[in-house]
Amino acid sequence: MSSPPTQSGSLRLLIASCPFERHFMVMGNVFQTTGMKQSFIEDAHVHTSDAAVVRRRNYFLKDYSPPTVVWKLSTQDVYDPDLYYPIYETNPAKRIYRGQCFLINQRDFLPETGQACRYGTDKDADRVERLFKRLGYYVQRYFNVNQAMMQRLFHEAATLDHSCFDSFVCFILSHGENGMIYATDGPVSVEAVVSCFRGDRCPTLIGKPKLFFLQACRGTRFDEGVSLPLKTDAVEEILVTKLPSESDILLAHSTVPGYFAWRNSSSGSWFIQELCKILEDDLTGKQAHDILTLLTVVARCVAYQYRSNTGRPDSRSMVQMTDFSSTLTRRMFLTGSPRCR
Secondary structure, X not given: OOOOOOOOOOOEEEEOOOOOOOEEEEEOOEEEEEOOOOEEEEEEEEEOOOOEEEEEEEEEEOOOOOOOEEEEOOOOOOOOHHHEOOOOOOEHHHOEOOEEEEEEXXXXXXXXXXXXXXXXXXXXXXXXXXXXXXXXXXXXXXXXXXXXXXXXXXXXXXXXXXXXXXXEXXXXXXOEEOOEEEEOOEEEEHHHHHXXXXXXXXXXXXXXXXXXXXXXXXXXXXXOOOOOOOOOXXXXXXXXXXXXXXXXXXXXXXXXXXXXXXXXXXXXXXXXXXXXXXXXXXXXXXXXOOHHHXXXXXXXXXXXHOOOOOOOHHHOOOEOOOEEEEOOOOEOOOOOOOOEO
């Protein structure tokens, strides 16, 4: 098990002006993203039955240059071990992993559920599996899981001994409704899934990050979007003897409550593909960034770079806003140590 780095220094995040930036550039202790003033908006052809999207480049947004925003972190040392979760050493050849990654890929559903086949979901699952193996996780992939099996899988996962792991990750790719995610034979409560990993039910993950990524609709509404104007001291130390049972959980959704989540029938969903792209970029960059920062970048990219186009006026040129909630108590780095590489 590796010790957290003790390097001192402060980190200043420069959030660059353009909302279409895709790549990170680290210079000294300055983090900024690089992008372009012109960027493609994605157009698409959509099957509303399964939200399949075929993207094609359509037109430009030009001359967008809002003010640059600079955000400075606290004067506390960002490399203070108490400010981020430990990262354990990995060696897949010796079966030493950071943690388990559950990947549930739901493509086909029983007719009585009224849910259509989710074409393109295998693209998402393949990419997630490749990426999280690179990140040092033991990926357990499941396909077309029914309600009983899904409940059993999470119950068994919560009762496993995670003492030698630093975190737990779960992806569920499926249809959904607000607060529900579909098994092949019917819906399962998202709360029922996440609650299996509460501190009082999964003691070996107490104080460790538990990350859930859900690619699913949360309603039937389309997001038409809105028009964007185009214009040229010492802290008192607190000794914690116990943690809230709901602490250290991150729940990331492909869309906000009540809305549709878009998926490309040829290349996968907007959210999962963009999430993997941002994590891959961060993995090969000069410095790793915490998951909440990366999810904010994912949210911006999905919001600004994707549009739908269907043969129906009521679902053409729609947008999507990702969503996440967090009770993480430290900064969590999926792609490696926060030190410069």
